[in-house]
Amino acid sequence: xxxxxxxxxxxxxxxxxxxxxxxxxxxxxxxxxxxxxxxxxxxxxxxxxxxxxxxxxxxxxxxxxxxxxxxxxxxxxxxxxxxxxxxxxxxxxxxxxxxxxxxxxxxxxxxxxxxxxxxxxxxxxxxxxxxxxxxxxxxxxxxxxxxxxxxxxxxxxxxxxxxxxxxxxxxxxxxxxxxxxxxxxxxxxxxxxxxxxxxxxxxxxxxxxxxxxxxxxxxxxxxxxxxxxxxxxxxxxxxxxxxxxxxxxxxxxxxxxxxxxxxxxxxxxxxxxxxxxxxxxxxxxxxxxxxxxxxxxxxxxxxxxxxxxxxxxxxxxxxxxxxxxxxxxxxxxxxxxxxxxxxxxxxxxxxxxxxxxx
Amino acid sequence: xxxxxxxxxxxxxxxxxxxxxxxxxxxxxxxxxxxxxxxxxxxxxxxxxxxxxxxxxxxxxxxxxxxxxxxxxxxxxxxxxxxxxxxxxxxxxxxxxxxxxxxxxxxxxxxxxxxxxxxxxxxxxxxxxxxxxxxxxxxxxxxxxxxxxxxxxxxxxxxxxxxxxxxxxxxxxxxxxxxxxxxxxxxxxxxxxxxxxxxxxxxxxxxxxxxxxxxxxxxxxxxxxxxxxxxxxxxxxxxxxxxxxxxxxxxxxxxxxxxxxxxxxxxxxxxxxxxxxxxxxxxxxxxxxxxxxxxxxxxxxxxxxxxxxxxxxxxxxxxxxxxxxxxxxxxxxxxxxxxxxxxxxxxxxxxxxxxxxx
Numbered sequence: 001x002x003x004x005x006x007x008x009x010x011x012x013x014x015x016x017x018x019x020x021x022x023x024x025x026x027x028x029x030x031x032x033x034x035x036x037x038x039x040x041x042x043x044x045x046x047x048x049x050x051x052x053x054x055x056x057x058x059x060x061x062x063x064x065x066x067x068x069x070x071x072x073x074x075x076x077x078x079x080x081x082x083x084x085x086x087x088x089x090x091x092x093x094x095x096x097x098x099x100x101x102x103x104x105x106x107x108x109x110x111x112x113x114x115x116x117x118x119x120x121x122x123x124x125x126x127x128x129x130x131x132x133x134x135x136x137x138x139x140x141x142x143x144x145x146x147x148x149x150x151x152x153x154x155x156x157x158x159x160x161x162x163x164x165x166x167x168x169x170x171x172x173x174x175x176x177x178x179x180x181x182x183x184x185x186x187x188x189x190x191x192x193x194x195x196x197x198x199x200x201x202x203x204x205x206x207x208x209x210x211x212x213x214x215x216x217x218x219x220x221x222x223x224x225x226x227x228x229x230x231x232x233x234x235x236x237x238x239x240x241x242x243x244x245x246x247x248x249x250x251x252x253x254x255x256x257x258x259x260x261x262x263x264x265x266x267x268x269x270x271x272x273x274x275x276x277x278x279x280x281x282x283x284x285x286x287x288x289x290x291x292x293x294x295x296x297x298x299x300x301x302x303x304x305x306x307x308x309x310x311x312x313x314x315x316x317x318x319x320x321x322x323x324x325x326x327x328x329x330x331x332x333x334x335x336x337x338x339x340x341x342x343x344x345x346x347x348x349x350x351x352x353x354x355x356x357x358x
Numbered sequence: 359x360x361x362x363x364x365x366x367x368x369x370x371x372x373x374x375x376x377x378x379x380x381x382x383x384x385x386x387x388x389x390x391x392x393x394x395x396x397x398x399x400x401x402x403x404x405x406x407x408x409x410x411x412x413x414x415x416x417x418x419x420x421x422x423x424x425x426x427x428x429x430x431x432x433x434x435x436x437x438x439x440x441x442x443x444x445x446x447x448x449x450x451x452x453x454x455x456x457x458x459x460x461x462x463x464x465x466x467x468x469x470x471x472x473x474x475x476x477x478x479x480x481x482x483x484x485x486x487x488x489x490x491x492x493x494x495x496x497x498x499x500x501x502x503x504x505x506x507x508x509x510x511x512x513x514x515x516x517x518x519x520x521x522x523x524x525x526x527x528x529x530x531x532x533x534x535x536x537x538x539x540x541x542x543x544x545x546x547x548x549x550x551x552x553x554x555x556x557x558x559x560x561x562x563x564x565x566x567x568x569x570x571x572x573x574x575x576x577x578x579x580x581x582x583x584x585x586x587x588x589x590x591x592x593x594x595x596x597x598x599x600x601x602x603x604x605x606x607x608x609x610x611x612x613x614x615x616x617x618x619x620x621x622x623x624x625x626x627x628x629x630x631x632x633x634x635x636x637x638x639x640x641x642x643x644x645x646x647x648x649x650x651x652x653x654x655x656x657x658x659x660x661x662x663x664x665x666x667x668x669x670x671x672x673x674x675x676x677x678x679x680x681x682x683x684x685x686x687x688x689x690x691x692x693x694x695x696x697x698x699x700x701x702x703x704x705x706x707x708x709x710x711x712x713x714x715x716x
Contacts, residue, residue, distance in 0.1 A: 002557035003611070199360035206571035213564035219611050252616040253361065253577050257645040258607070287615045289647040 004218040008177040012221025013260075015099060015139050016179045019223060020261025020291035023330050024070035028265075028297035029056060030103035030142065032075055039301075045310035053081045058308060059301070060089055062319035066096030068326040073101040073142050073181075073295070080136065090137035101140040101181070102133045104169065108146055117158040120145050120165050123172070130176035140179035142225070143169040148187045149200050149232065159207045167211035174221055181263065181295065183225035184208050188267045188352065190232035198229045198246050205254035219258040225265050225295050226251075228277055233268060233352050240273075244280035252287060261291035266299030268352025274299035275328045275337055282335035293333045298351040300325050362576040366535040370579030371618075373457060373497050374537045377581060378619025378649035381688050382428035386623075386655035387417055388461035388500060390433055397659075403668035411439045416666060417659070418447055420677035424454030426684040431459040431500050431539075431653070437491065448495035459498040459539070460491045462527065466504055475516040478503050478523050481530070488534035498537035500583070501527040506545045507558050507590065517565045525569035532579055539621065539653065541583035542566050546625045547712055548590035556587045556604050563612035577616040583623050583653050584609075586635055591626060591710050598631075602638035606646060615647035622650070624657030626710025632657035633686045633695055640693035651691045656709040658683050 004012075019026065031039065036055075037047035045051050056078050059065075072093055079102055082088050090100045104126060108118035120143060130141065145162035147154040162184060170180035184204050186197070205226065212219065229246040231238055251262060266274040274296055281292045294300075303325065308318035331337040362370075377384065389397065394413075395405035403409050414436050418424070430451055437460055440446050448458045462484060466476035478501060488499065503520035505512040520542060528538035542562050544555065563584065570577065587604040589596055609620060624632040632654055639650045652658075661683065666676035689695040 002553060002560070195360060202360065202571065206568055210564055210568040213560065213612070249616070253614050254571070255614060256611050257613075257615060257647055258610040287647040289615055289645040 003216045004171060004174045004221070006175060008174060009218060009221065011177065012174055012179050012218060016221050016223055017260045019070045019099060019140065019179070019263065020293060021070050022291060022333055024068060025294035025296070025329055025333060026071040026073060026101070026263050027059065027069055027300055027326075028073045028295050029059060029078065029301070030073040030075045031297065032103075032107075033077065039305060040310070043305055043309045049077070051310065052077065055305075055308070056081065056089060057083050058315055058318055059304070059322060060092050062322045065323050065326045066093070066098050068330040069098045071099040071101050071140060073103055074138070075103055079133065079138060088137075094137065099139045100137050101142060102138040102178070104129060104133070104141045104173070105143040111158060111161060114155055114158060115150065115153060117148065117153060117155060118146055119158070119161045123165070123168055126169065126172045127176055130173055130178050134177045138178060140181060140223070141173045142181045142183060144183045144185060146185050146187065147200070147204060149190050149192050149196060154186070154200060154204065159204055163204070163207040163211040166208055167215035167217060170212060170217045170222060171215045174218055179221055179223060180217075181223045181225045182208060182212070183265065185265055185267070186227050188227065188230060188233045191234035192232040193235055194229060194231045194238055194242065194246055197231065198250050201227065201229050201250045202253050205250065209254060209256060219256055220260065222259060224255060224259055224262050226262065227267055228264055240276045240280035243277045244284045248281055248284055248286055248288060248292075251290070255290065257289035259290055261293060263293050263295035266294070266296045266351070268350060269299055270348050270350050271299045271302055271325055272348050275325075275332045276339070278329065279332035279335055279337040282333055291333070294329045296329065300329065302349065302351055361574050362529060362532045362579070364533060366532060367576060367579065369535065370532055370537050370576060374579050374581055375618045377428045377457060377498065377537070377621065378651060379428050380649060380691055382426060383652035383654070383687055383691060384429040384431060384459070384621050385417065385427050385658055385684075386431045386653050387414060387436070387659070388431040388433045388459075389655065390461075390465070391435070397663060398668070401663055401667045407435070409668065410435065413666070414439065414447060415441050416673055416676055417662070417680060418450050420680045423677070423681050423684045424451070424456050426688040427454075427456045429457040429459050429498060431461055432496070433461055437494050437496060446495075452495065457497045458495050459500060460496040460536070462487060462491070462499045462531070463501040469516060469519065472513055472516060473508065473511060475506065475511060475513060476504055477516070477519045481523070481526055484527065484530045485534055488531055488536050492535045496536060498539060498581070499531045500539040500541060502541045502543060504543050504545065505558070505562060507548050507550050507554060512544070512558060512562065517562055521562070521565040521569040524566055525573035525575060528570060528575045528580060529573045532576055537579055537581060538575075539581045539583045540566060540570070541623065543623055543625070544585050546585065546588060546591045546710065549592035550590040551593055552587060552589045552596055552600065552604055555589065556608050559585065559587050559608045560611050563608065567612060567614060577614055578618065580617060582613060582617055582620050584620065585625050586622055591712075598634045598638035601635045602642045606639055606642055606644050609648070610645055613648065617648055619649035619651055621653035624652070624654045624709070626708060627657055628706050628708050629657045629660055629683055630706050633683070633690045634697070636687065637690035637693055637695040640691055649691070652687045654687065658687065660707065660709055
């Protein structure tokens, strides 16, 4: 069998290409209830549904931000929420030319016999769930696989199992009209150097693309959400240009040109770091037959969250700050970011949390 | 371990890139003694060393031909042969800006339990042989793996074993200074349509690139020599534009941009067909982050051989025929080939031999 050529093929190709539109990227706002709770705790806001709704309304209705976004990833609860005025969030996005996306994995579980390595669950009844999400307006999905670097890690088992899970998820999404974002995150935790990260990233991405081929996934209707290639969190930092060189080279060695775009995760990088690194990649003169853009969560929201602090009177200020970060990352996809965007409290703050669990 | 970065790394990258220079390509003149015997037999020429030497001198000294070539693949015997005037062929090539290459595989053997499928041998002592060839002037190598399309073919075993053999060969070459041409030929024999060929080609290429990654091969220092994606030899033909579309798409779905160039094999295509198909690929507006060029044997030599017929008085005429085909294929790499109004005898003749064995 060749790759997926069913009824959604053309739509998948079109939507994947749209997400990679230069100047646009993805806002990852799919924090689970537990994870958003940790964010709220840091700004002393109670974790209830209304507050979760209010935060997302702040983000999605911030004046002027939607033109910088091609997609927003949502948690299931948010897919069905509305503005205070009663307009469904998915309609706010669609009216603004933004595709709604949905997190479909159900978190990680440990792999027996490994040193704390995990695989991701969520395949049960996934087809049915995807159909429901499509009906509710979602047009792309996200599934996060997690790997870590250590003396003997990642193991072949972890690589194989996570790659296979990603591939199964991807084809089921495509059969049900959702563009799958393939996310094999290699955690930044550790004291390894950038060469080690590059080596592991290339191995992992090669395994992913072999698995996608084995499972007949239509690459033109997918996106990749990888980590950038960087030194470990406990190792010495390097310049953005070095990160750009290593990251693009890893992609050149593993990612077929049929994939329309890469939407990087920000990992533990500060808002400014994530923007500057993306900018450096887009300035690099080398073969890059795919768009290089963002799918940032913390790196788009951190300073906005702090500015909001849960108070209605701060909404406007928070939204302006959010606009600044979206604009900065939009420029970064074009390689035109000049630095110094909305440098409010938090923009340079590292967002690294050891052994981060969503 | 990451990709090969030993003492030959820079040279491998430079040589691989040079072979992919737009406007140039490879003359595959590596017919084994047995195979060249069949060619000579078709023009009633005796298969002795002097005739083999004379033929290759005719080719390599054809006035004006070398400018259209970046490499010539040689059989071992030829690597050490000279012109009648006593000049080593490798020196003739080097002075003409052409890299000498060497066939290093030792032919195919059947895989037990399959329906006539094969794997390729030649790994024993390969490192030492590569060193000798490098010392003799070779700078790239070739290894031909063969797969066929059938009701149940190619089998997973055949794909895996051939991909693994190619990867082992490739890394040994790189460790010894030779750019490996990776050749996974899927025979054109059969009545399958172009979709089937595309499906198989994509599966095979995905397996090859996974194996190359597993074996730490430096992709920037390799070349790919694949079949074009076409209908089977017993199926209705399609236009060059269709061949181009399917072939480029198969490469987009499987070949990382780090690989600098593709040097297509001609299989059973006539000289004119091979040129037109290559031309159509280079005219196609699509993502093609690698050069698309030629590594033709029969499709460069057929009419030359016929014109020569083993007679000294025909050498000039034969060399003119070779020059015509070299120039035509050079133009095809640029997408500027206009078609051949002065087709010499044999240019449109199909060169397909069922179940072709080199």
